[in-house]
Amino acid sequence: MKKYIFIFLTGLSFSALQAQEIRDALRYSQDNLNGTARYRAMSGAFGALGGDLSSLNVNPAGSAIFLNNQFGVTLNNVSNKNDSDYFGNKTTEKDNNFSINQAGGVFVFNNQRTNSNWKKFSIGVNYENANNFNNSTYSAGTNTANSIDGYFLSYADGVPLQVLEDNSYRNLNNNDQQAYLGYNAYIINPASNDRNETLYNSNVPGGGSFYHQNAERSEGYNGKLSFNAATSYKDKLFIGLNLNSHFTDYRRFSSFYEINDAPLSTDYTITDVRFDNELYTYGSGFSFQLGAIAKVTNELRAGLAYESPTWYRLNDEFTQDLFSTTSSSTGPDRGNPLADPKITNVYDVYKLQTPSKVTGSLAYIFGKSGLISVDYAIKDYSKTKFKPENDAYYTSLNNSMGDLLDNTSELRIGAEYKIKELSLRAGYRYEQSPYKNESTIGDLTGYSGGLGYNFGSTKVDLSYAYAERSTQQGFFTQGFTDGANINNISNNVSLTFLFEL
Template identity: 40%
Template sequence: MRRILTLILGLACLSANAQNINDVLRLGLEESQGTARYQAMGGAFGALGGDLSSLNSNPAGSAIFNYGQFAISGSNYNRSNDQGYGSSFNNTTLNSVELNQVGGVFVFNSQNPNSNWKKMALAVNYDLVDSFDNEYRINGNSTTGVDQYFLGFAKGVPFGSINYDPNSEFVDDVYLEIGELQNFGNQQAFLGYAGGLISPADPDNPDGESYLSNTEYSQVNQRYLQSTVGYNSKFTLNFSGQYQENLYLGASLNFHSVLFERFTQLDEDGYNTDSPVSFSSFDNLLQTEGNGFSFSLGAIAKLNDNIRVGGSYQSPTWYYLNDNLSQQINSNLADSEIRFINFNLINFYEDYTIQTPSKVTGSAAIVFGKDGLLSFDYSHQDFSKAELRPNNDPVFEEENTFIASELGAVNSYKLGGEYRIERLSLRGGYQIIESPYADKQIMDDLSGYSAGLGYDFGGSKLDLSFVRTEQDMDFALLDAASNTAASTFTNTNVALTYTLKF
């Protein structure tokens, strides 16, 4: 009688292909999150400071505070995904509510009137760098079926290395063993073979490296679902000080926490009537968790009563991560025991590191006394220097070469303004974050505008913001396949911040 595996089985994949350029961009590209005031002004706070989320732009910003503060922020994230696939148009929307910022700053004024250091500040702050909660549903037709995903991995794989005897071997044992002793690519080739989607061109030749599709079609109908959950959060420990009257210096230590889960489901039919395969399904569940570290240095100078300039350096962020992957596949030609390859079988991969590139920011601001201000930030970040590690892993080495050839510098421009009417503040902002790709068909620039208002009650403040960003890109249904949907992603955030002064 066939035994049922209910325990979780693990393996260390010698060269996993689960980590790639998409993971680098997911962690490296950051939108403006933070307090409502920070978001309303487009994140242009590098020369301003005086806001807990300004530490994201310049760690010297906490030295601008004249007294201690505590702030807490919540946001509603609305995501609208428009996607064209084949001859079909699809829209998916998702709402989520998050506590996206909480922190405080303590200000210590110098007791020595002759000291050059006028005050010191200590700040601690939590920020939600990115919420991964999202959903994509795509229905449409394509001239490229899922068989091409498996044929791509099977090319050059000796049939003998993935062949098995279904009368004496369990299909799930073979699946795990190939992943452990060979590699991710061979495991995917086996999955396509056991799932009935591909077959060896010469089944009697164990050294044969050619495979054929068991599907016949001019186009196929595909139904795709991707659901992601998780977050990239950052805890910041910040120190800063005011030197003499016009110079502010600061440094921050940043500790990241990452949790990401992606479930994908691809169902396919619409093959020719004489096709051996009449339907197929392919599901994946990827889970990533880990932590990261970075540091930042910055300075703000008051050139006169009205003009401030700032500069900051954000070190690379080193993320230490681990992945696990579960899969399931089916078709009318699949192994009769294919159901035992399911989400109870988990592939555990070796721990790895993602190093996102450093960032430099230059800022300038004009302050019109108590009436308002204008602020501008420019940042530069070279994504061709991003890396997957360890470097001696041949798959990572190949992917790093690909990253260096595909990605380039990202320049971002942020503009913000504030106008005060007694206790009421009106705010607005605009931002452009350039695409890391030279080919903007893959990913276009991200642009967005923001607005907000705030009211100062004296001992406390309440701030509200609205942010809308938009970006076009080609959305890949599977990482290693050519199926893409022309997509426009629109994110709308509404944030509310309560600040208590002390």
């Protein structure tokens, strides 16, 4: 006879203990290729070009390149395809979403004094969805070695039994909550009935295989609102500054299911488990950018830009559900797990500092017929920091990021060719993995193309961008770290309307 145990927790629990991970830091440290259709079509290689609303995100001096006031809005459709391979079993998950990705404008003021070397001043405001978090993955397959019991054991070992018996989920920190769930769902047992016991054993039978399913869905955005000012000196040197406001809203839903085919041995032997987790993160941040563009000759331009770290203040809310099935209705009595109502853990506000970025650029202008542009950027992900840094948990996490993450480079190449009012564009993008092992998150390769038509005071641009990247991250971060190899393919179509005054 089987017994079903469902731990379903409601309410609010305020906790000072952190539950952040490296992938949480990377989520806000990496940007997608977003912006106007022209910017996307040329893979974002605008550091020495300017003259585009999204170029301000690479080099803020770019607004001083504009000849006239300009306003623009970009519509965007992105589709993701995630191919998963878990122990040889292949699955595919797709999703598609539409958004207004960019909106902004630049005002240009020409200096009327003929004896001044400062010829132009510009100000701009631009919003962009710096990162679109909408994505879904599904993995399934048979694992012949490891079970989710390792996850709960890794948290339980070292926790006295009396802590799990005398407290409710609500009153425990994050680590002990995981042990509490495993204990009350009968997935793990103490090595003895001594209330000071700190060792635990698995109640999942060995000798068989484990069929796993893991479904994960994320949604939300990371927005960036830039306030820009730039000027030009003798129409040869352009200097600019951005003050950026960042805001994020992110949700991740994951559901892991396990069923084993091992022979049942004792009462309360676990036959299957479903473990659901939901994370909600929201907050805001600030960064600044400095940049310069120089006309080396009439055809050749060089650019250099610095983007500061982004300093975030973030909030996390975390909810868990655990469901297990046992082989017998008899066995040790630990009380009714249903006695605890559902609880959402609300953690203390924490700070995150993302790495800074330096971009060097070159562009060659072929008169009025076209151009080619190259950007090369460096970002050191090992400098990512959770704060306060004197917190023991954050110290350990920051040390791990310093050991695992790397100094990376990014290459962007873009070209444009004009046939009267028609512009043809293409681009290439390569971004190194933020991990030293280059497998947890792989390198990114992207291609793009597009076209634009100039109607005079109105311009319409269309682009298509393709990007591919593989990841190999565990379903859980400790104890049970097996995961699927996932290959993500992103297809992005953007349409921009520009108006000049």
